[in-house]
Amino acid sequence: MWPYPTMIAHRGGGTTAPENTFAALAAGLRHGYHAVEFDVMLARDGVGVIMHDPDFGRTVPGPGSVAETDSAVLAALDAGSWFGPDHAGEPVPLFVPFAEYCRGHDIWMNVEIKPAPAHDEATGRWVAETVRRLFPDESDLARLPLLSSFSAAALRAARAAAPGLPRALAFGALPPDWEGQARELGVLSVHVDHNELTPALAQSVKAAGFGLFCYTVNDPARARQLLGWGVDALCTDRIDLLPADFR
Numbered sequence: 001m002w003p004y005p006t007m008i009a010h011r012g013g014g015t016t017a018p019e020n021t022f023a024a025l026a027a028g029l030r031h032g033y034h035a036v037e038f039d040v041m042l043a044r045d046g047v048g049v050i051m052h053d054p055d056f057g058r059t060v061p062g063p064g065s066v067a068e069t070d071s072a073v074l075a076a077l078d079a080g081s082w083f084g085p086d087h088a089g090e091p092v093p094l095f096v097p098f099a100e101y102c103r104g105h106d107i108w109m110n111v112e113i114k115p116a117p118a119h120d121e122a123t124g125r126w127v128a129e130t131v132r133r134l135f136p137d138e139s140d141l142a143r144l145p146l147l148s149s150f151s152a153a154a155l156r157a158a159r160a161a162a163p164g165l166p167r168a169l170a171f172g173a174l175p176p177d178w179e180g181q182a183r184e185l186g187v188l189s190v191h192v193d194h195n196e197l198t199p200a201l202a203q204s205v206k207a208a209g210f211g212l213f214c215y216t217v218n219d220p221a222r223a224r225q226l227l228g229w230g231v232d233a234l235c236t237d238r239i240d241l242l243p244a245d246f247r
Contacts (some may be wrong), residue, residue, distance in 0.1 A: 002189060002211035002232035003142040004108055007244050010216050011052065012036050014237035019059065019082035020050040021090045025101060032244040034107050037148075037215075037235050039114040040095050042123050047071035048130060054116040060092060067116035095127070097136065098147070099134055108142075110213075110235075112170070113149035115159065124154030128162035134237035136162040146179035148191055148213075152223050155185050168213065174201055179208050194226055194234075202229040220246070 009031075012024025015030065020038050021213050028036055039052040049071055056064040060077040071094055080090025102109050111131065115123035124147075131145050138144060148168035156166050168189040171180050173196035182190055189211030192201075197214060205212045215235040217223045223234050224241055236242045 001209060002213075004110075004146065004211075005244070006227070006233050006235060007033065007246050008035045008037050008110055008213075008233055008235045009033040009239050010107040010235045010237045012038050014239040016240055018080045018087050018090055020052060020093070021079055021087075022093055022098070022101065023080065023087055023090050025098075025105070025107065027240060028043060028107070029105060033239055034105075034244065035110070036102065036107055037110040037112060038098070039112045040123070040127050041066050041114045041116050042119055042126060043071035043074050044068055045070045045072075046122070046126065048123075048126055049074050050093040050095060050098050052114060058151060065116065067119060095099075095130065095135070099131070103134065109145040110168075113144045113147060113154045115149075115151055115152065115154050120151045120153035121157040124149065124151070124157035125161045127154075128158035128165055129164055133164040135165075141166060144165055146188065148189075152181065152185060155187070159186060168211070170215075172196060174205075179204075182210060189232070191215060194222065194231075197226070197229070197231075199229050202226075206213050206230045217243070 001092045009028040013027030017024040017027035040048045043049050043117035077092050079092045080087030113124050113127050146166050147158050150170045166188040169187045170191035172193045191213040194214035195218050211232045213233045214231050217234040218238040
């Protein structure tokens with residue numbers, strides 16, 4: 001049910017490079033990772049950018065927000081200095097060249113639709129339409145990006161725009177009605193905070209026929225335990241500790 005890699009680099013390169021940047025993708029490749037997770041939200045002009053936080057201040061300097069800033073301005077911001085001086089000037093990537101880089105380097109993508117507040121449907125629709133244009137051949141499921149989100153509204157919009165693309169519903173802890181939500185949205189997999197998972201919950205997800213993905217797992221012993229529970233894939237910041245072929 002899970003046709004994708006087991007080990008996935010969180011936000012491109014984990015803690016080895018500034019998150020959600022081209023430098024992160026390059027770091028992942030140096031560590032042998034050909035599978036990454038990253039976040040997409042819409043700039044003010046409706047263009048997708050690779051950012052996790054809706055507001056500035058953590059990975060880019062100053063006041064402001066993604067939804068109130070045009071993509072060209074975002075692309076000129078420094079997304080690397082927060083990580084270290086060696087990455088000063090690292091830009092905020094636009095989604096299309098970022099995805100093209102992944103495709104060109106044979107990097108599988110878990111594209112997390114990360115809408116800014118009140119932009120769920122627009123973000124889900126834009127991401128799905130754009131991925132469909134970049135990956136018009138939907139016959140090989142294993143090569144298609146997986147569109148995941150915590151937002152059911154974003155996933156509904158993505159399904160309407162590109163029903164052939166695989167989707168995943170993300171939770172912190174699994175709510176009592178997780179299976180009903182997952183079936184209503186027609187998702188391939190369920191993503192959950194590994195701290196909230198138990199062997200019984202893992203078994204229930206697998207028995208229901210869904211793939212099971214856990215985030216963000218940085219300890220080898222915990223990773224091995226989760227895989228023993230039947231978890232299909234792990235997202236990790238510690239690509240230096242957990243190799244891409246970890247089992």
